[in-house]
Amino acid sequence: MIKSILFKNANISFSDEGKGRAVVFIHGFLENSTMWKNIIPALVANNRIITVDILGHGKSDCLGYVHSMELFAETIEAVLQHLKIRKYILVGHSLGGYISMALAKNNPLKIKGLCLLNSTSNADSEEVKIRRIRANKMAQNNFENLVKMSFSNLFSVESRTTFKDEIKLALQEALQTPIQGYIAANEGMRIRPNRNHILSENNFQKLIIVGEKDPVLDAETAKIEAKKTNSQLIILSGGHMSHIENKEELIKVLKVFLKGC
Template sequence: MVLEFKNAEIFYTDQGKGTAIVLIHGFLENTTMWQNIVPELSKRNRVITIDLLGHGKSDCLGYMHSTELFSETIEAVLKHLRIRKSILIGHSLGGYVALAFAEKNPNKVKGLCLMNSTTEEDDDERKTLRLRANKMIQDNFTNMIRMSFANLFGEKSRTVFKDEMKLALNEALQTPIQGYIAGQEGMRIRPNRNHVLVNNDFKKLIIIGKKDPVLDFETSLKEAENTDSEVVVFPDGHMSHIENKDELTNVLKEFVKKL
């Protein structure tokens, strides 16, 4: 289904009945990343997936997709569907977007899950890397995507989940260059949103990959402790929906069941 937002088309899906769950994909991903999880969650819940601006079947809006702008698209879809309160589950960039939504609309959140994500802002090194990537991507799109994508997985996973990686990579390669640049810019300037978890009493869950090459394991554990969030640790990398598919599905079902 498609919703118009500021003259841009936003693609979303809506399945099942019950408690509303919003699944928010990560950078260079789209709604297809949830294809194994939606059938399970939608048995007892209403599950909404949304293609963020510049990803999947959704349009771009300029060259800066801030987390606030991304969250406005979530808000627009939920308003269109007349959903007042929901559980937000965000992978990586999707977690940043969920936090931006919760900061503005805490009363509309029943629970929030950061999946391989963080409340922290980028450090200076990461900000520099994003700027450099945005310059390089214009001449080396395919190679850049392939390289950065492979680095999201644990070393063992690259062999074990070779076929799944290939499918996910093909989806990533469909991302327009404008969407890539706008997304990187938005992540680069995002603020620290630790306070969103600290100051709200909705249910919180942080899912961590022990070998996540993007997020430091010990730092993530400390973050969960400091924000009074439930924590689940998987043994692999940044892509829990591929590397720990069955375990992740069970964890999310249990998290939703408690709300």
């Protein structure tokens, strides 16, 4: 059941189902909570699953023109306070992982485990920062083509054929993202800092999941990050969208991770 709260006069949409350990699923850029629809049924029997539509995505409103990771995190924390959840596990996909890192910075003692799914605690490279600036300029005039192009590039070459129908549905959801939501989130990602130390300095369970053929996040770089931050690393065979490309393997990995938190 979809619910909502007001945060600084912005509507924040979320869902809350199941009983047990609280697990917060945070979707990524150009996604919304529906991305978890094929993952949650396999986990909800033993867990309390909370999903949140982040600012400017899904059914949640925008809040200004820069959605920093800290601002995103504040909205997640507001939902958790509303639900009276004191300790929780975080699973963040891509941008959702960056938001999870901001939550971990502010609330390390509340977190039992943190999974960076196709995500990283590293900051953007200078090259990626430049690309984000260019994308935000393009979004103002050619948003649909920009989304179609960038979304397709998230999948491995093989997956673009194998999961053609699933990609089409996910793209339809992506195109519902308002331009302001796109620009505000992209700028927030551009300015986020490196947060390796948040992982290395805390004792909660840490898991990084990456795709071997991820066009966005390099698996070799993830190996270095995992070693530096004392995090477990799982490398799946697909690209950036493991919930589609490696669904069954992902569910198995998450079950083990959640049980260990």
